[in-house]
Amino acid sequence: MSSTTAALHTPSELTFIGADEQTGIVVFQAASSHDAERVNTVALDTTNGAIICDCTGAEFGRVCWHQDHVVAAWEQGPAMQAARWLTEVALLNQGHKAAQMVKVYRERCGRPLGDDVTALVAARSEWRRRAARAAAEAAYAVVREWEGLSHSDRHIDLHFDGGRGEREYLAAQDVLGTQHAA
Ligand SMILES: [Zn+2]
Numbered sequence: 001m002s003s004t005t006a007a008l009h010t011p012s013e014l015t016f017i018g019a020d021e022q023t024g025i026v027v028f029q030a031a032s033s034h035d036a037e038r039v040n041t042v043a044l045d046t047t048n049g050a051i052i053c054d055c056t057g058a059e060f061g062r063v064c065w066h067q068d069h070v071v072a073a074w075e076q077g078p079a080m081q082a083a084r085w086l087t088e089v090a091l092l093n094q095g096h097k098a099a100q101m102v103k104v105y106r107e108r109c110g111r112p113l114g115d116d117v118t119a120l121v122a123a124r125s126e127w128r129r130r131a132a133r134a135a136a137e138a139a140y141a142v143v144r145e146w147e148g149l150s151h152s153d154r155h156i157d158l159h160f161d162g163g164r165g166e167r168e169y170l171a172a173q174d175v176l177g178t179q180h181a182a
Pocket residue numbers: 040042053054055056057058064065066067
C-alpha cells in the first residue's frame with residue numbers, strides 16, 4: 001500500500017534522528033508541509049518492519065509518505081550503506097565493537113553515543129537481512145529438489161526414509177510462506 005503523495009516526496013526528506021539499540025527502533029523526522037510549527041516523527045522497528053507515524057494523516061488511519069519512505073531512508077542512510085558491503089567477518093566485528101562501545105558508555109556515562117548505537121542497530125539489521133535471505137535460499141533449494149524428484153524417488157523417501165524428505169519439503173514451504181507474510 002502506498003500513499004497518494006508518495007511520489008511527491010523522497011526518502012532524503014526524512015531526517016535521521018536516532019536509533020535505540022534496546023528496541024531496534026530508528027526514528028526520522030520531517031517538517032510538516034501544512035503546519036510550519038509541526039514536525040512529524042516516523043519510527044521503523046528494524047526487528048519486525050513495523051512502522052508508526054504521528055502525522056495527521058496517520059492519526060486518521062491513512063498511509064502517509066513518511067511511512068512509504070522510512071524503510072528506504074534507513075536503508076540508504078550512511079550506517080546501512082556502510083554495513084551493506086562488509087564481509088560477514090567484518091560485519092560481525094563491527095557489530096561486536098559497536099556493542100562493546102554502547103555497553104561501556106552506558107555503564108560509565110549513563111548513555112551511549114548516538115553513532116555507536118546507530119552502527120550497532122545497522123549491523124544487526126544487516127545481519128538479520130542476510131540471515132533471512134540465506135534461510136529463504138536454503139528453503140528454495142529444498143523445495144526445488146523435492147519437486148524435481150521422480151515418482152519412484154518419492155516412494156523411496158516414504159518407504160525407506162520415513163518421509164523425511166517430504167517433511168523437510170513441507171517445512172521449507174513454511175519458511176517461504178512465513179517470509180512472504182512478513
Ligand atoms: Zn506520517
